Amino acid sequence: MSGRIKVMIVDDSAVVRQSVRQILEREPGIEVIGAASDPVFALGHMQRQWPDVIVLDIEMPRMDGLTFLKKIMSERPTPVVICSSLAESGASATMQALASGAVAIITKPKLGVKQFLEDSSNDVVQAVKAAARANARRLAPRAPSAAPAPRLSAEAVISAAGLGSGASMLRTTERLVAIGTSTGGTQALEAVLRRMPATAAGIVIVQHMPERFTAMFAERLNSLCEIEVREARHGDRVIPGLALIAPGGKHMMLARSGAQYRVEVVDGPLINRHRPSVDVLFRSCAKFAGKNAVGVIMTGMGDDGARGLKEMHDAGSATIAEDESTCVVFGMPKEAIRLGAVDRVLPLDEIAAAILRASV
Numbered sequence: 001m002s003g004r005i006k007v008m009i010v011d012d013s014a015v016v017r018q019s020v021r022q023i024l025e026r027e028p029g030i031e032v033i034g035a036a037s038d039p040v041f042a043l044g045h046m047q048r049q050w051p052d053v054i055v056l057d058i059e060m061p062r063m064d065g066l067t068f069l070k071k072i073m074s075e076r077p078t079p080v081v082i083c084s085s086l087a088e089s090g091a092s093a094t095m096q097a098l099a100s101g102a103v104a105i106i107t108k109p110k111l112g113v114k115q116f117l118e119d120s121s122n123d124v125v126q127a128v129k130a131a132a133r134a135n136a137r138r139l140a141p142r143a144p145s146a147a148p149a150p151r152l153s154a155e156a157v158i159s160a161a162g163l164g165s166g167a168s169m170l171r172t173t174e175r176l177v178a179i180g181t182s183t184g185g186t187q188a189l190e191a192v193l194r195r196m197p198a199t200a201a202g203i204v205i206v207q208h209m210p211e212r213f214t215a216m217f218a219e220r221l222n223s224l225c226e227i228e229v230r231e232a233r234h235g236d237r238v239i240p241g242l243a244l245i246a247p248g249g250k251h252m253m254l255a256r257s258g259a260q261y262r263v264e265v266v267d268g269p270l271i272n273r274h275r276p277s278v279d280v281l282f283r284s285c286a287k288f289a290g291k292n293a294v295g296v297i298m299t300g301m302g303d304d305g306a307r308g309l310k311e312m313h314d315a316g317s318a319t320i321a322e323d324e325s326t327c328v329v330f331g332m333p334k335e336a337i338r339l340g341a342v343d344r345v346l347p348l349d350e351i352a353a354a355i356l357r358a359s360v
Helices: 013-023 040-048 065-075 090-097 113-119 120-134 185-193 213-224 278-288 307-312 330-340 350-357
Strands: 005-010 030-036 053-056 080-086 104-108 177-183 204-205 228-231 242-245 252-259 261-265 293-297 318-323 344-346
Touching: 005 040, 005 120, 005 330, 013 030, 013 120, 030 040, 030 185, 030 228, 030 344, 040 065, 040 242, 040 278, 053 065, 053 120, 053 252, 065 120, 080 090, 080 113, 090 185, 104 113, 104 120, 104 252, 113 120, 177 185, 177 242, 177 278, 177 307, 185 204, 185 213, 185 350, 204 252, 252 278, 261 293, 278 293, 293 307, 293 330, 293 350, 307 318, 307 330, 318 330, 344 350
Parallel strands: 005 030, 005 053, 053 080, 080 104, 177 204, 177 293, 204 242, 228 242, 293 318, 318 344
Antiparallel strands: 252 261
16 A cells, blocks of 8 residues: 555434544645445445545444444455444454454544544554554454653563563463464464363463453353353463453563463553553563563564563564564564564464464
């Protein structure tokens, strides 16, 4: 894609259409080519000029957003950013949207939406820019505050491996797997976790996702997988056959309790502009698990997790990155490979088997 990012806004709220248009049009690299009150109007406009990114509501007249999303992904895959209410029904629909190929979520309240969107203008812009970088071919369905936050490193939450008592705690036979993903990660995680047997090593996961959506995402995966998948709680043990997903809005770190691993779910500043941060999780795994861990970094924009994976690699962990050919966005894996943090670079359909071999 060259030139400005062409965006189509599809939302039945005139306030949302106007607010999102104003936010995006302030960016010189973005052009709003249209705004429609429902998908039927949008399709007519898009036949004349196809967008690079669609910002899409879910509940709309004539054709709901999920139906429209599935139609787009089956006929002409295009990056879609969901702009959804935090209502429980909306959250469920958003999970379905992610499973159907949406690449990002913008959460919006039912009341005060105009001010909320203005306050979140940087998030809106960054979501559109991330979506524009997505590999549209990987989106098709496959068979089973306004100012940028300061960019902090994992040091703001956890000290590096080797500083403190972590190194003396590495003698244990317990194995674990740490996975970090962002844009496109919901589909990638499903592909990997559905191949995990009930006897698989314990898994800890950071997927960049807003608050309240991680619990429903975990519930959906739990219904599809042989292993148990759930949102992590502070103090949860990491045990075979269980995958713990960091809650949105919280950092998750590995810790030791005797010979056992557990997780700590904590508040803290944005790290690499994310909370949860993959770097925080990976650094804690380097510090407290070392050679007993497997680190995996998959599709995502930016570089969160790359330095943490390098620390895991240097501590003796086996490390895996998703190959560019299957990534929705080859940002995080690319940076990890550049840093020399990766032992193996594999396409998505080979990652689960590699995890199982490395974690025995």
